[in-house]
Amino acid sequence: MAELEALRAAVLAALDDPDAAAGVDAVGRVCRACVRLLPVDGAAVSIMSDAQNRETVYASDAVSVALGELQFSLGEGPCFQAYATGGPVLVPDLAKAAAPHWPVFAAQVADYPVGALFTFPVQIGTIRLATLDTYRTTAGPLSAAELSVALQVADIAALALSGLAAGDDSWLDEDGRWLEESSTMRHRQVHQATGVLIIQLELPAGQALSRMRAYAFSHDRPLADIAADIVGRRLLLVEDQG
Template structure:
């Protein structure tokens, strides 16, 4: 079967360099992981991407999604305890694109039904490893069930590895901790960002994707880390109007 070529192979070194440059500066891990999912969509023949991270009990949580549809499909996997991202995390093996209207339909029936209804037919996943420990997985959804090429698979795994490094490196710079505690800190940050996103959505009449974009844009414009802005909003130290000023 012929694979769809990567959208722009020459763009990968530039995108990767931008991400790695962030690792030597002060960065927000949630913001960087959101960038990873967006870059997956830019560089690979996929239309959605998401990152899940495990807590100290091995339970996965949603950390970043390239779209609201992806977020809902990740949430479905957690609710049903069944899906490609969970399988990739449990086995530690990368998953090349499977047809959700074929083999994937019997493997993950509810996920396949909802994903195909949303316009996706292909699923791939990359494990996130820290030494010999599995800490999460990167999900990739495509409109066509065309297998990733060897090059595309390596790009996907490199981005999953960079996401792992981003999680561990940020916490180590600020306060050396055990790897499990590092992951818990990032999961907690995600919860705070979701709360802040909900506040912006309610106040501004946005959907969740729009509210998250508003929050990210305001963090960049104000020179704050996304997590710091979200925390200030949730704790009432700033008003919603400061996070979403009139244009």
């Protein structure tokens, strides 16, 4: 497909740009092209290493941002499944899908205008480093040809990510503007709050984050807000809180 080759060429050109923002902009190009090439309404790319570390590099729209934040808050969702298994997670009809891997996310995502979810692992060789997360507002599967395009877009996303400078934690909105408060900044506060709980409750990092997620879920509050309260010493979690 000519547009895929044009996208690949544009990403390669961006990688030669010395501007520090070029790598993130290349990821943005991939997400925007994904929405043009596939029957989806939004796309995002998130770097991952495990359930405790997930950062959105670029999201094409507000719903994609919200879906990413929801998955990070809960520690479950199709992006975690795709990253763990190394295969695509295709949910053509979210309302009818059985989601044994992420039941809480499946229940809460019903509040969003999402009819289908398609998530693809992004990797360089055998190294898995991110996911390409897409959604559509109406239910419906991807055809074999569309699935092939999606997998090629995921490969180009891997190419784009290779151009990100080490430690670059900025991202762009759908208009190419730098966001003043990126998801990375909010996630950094979650990591800080996790550190506080490690000391206060003498827990391993994974259990500390799980405790914070459980508290946020049980009190119907965003994880980022709970983290801000812990870091700001407005909230103290004790042993019997969940």
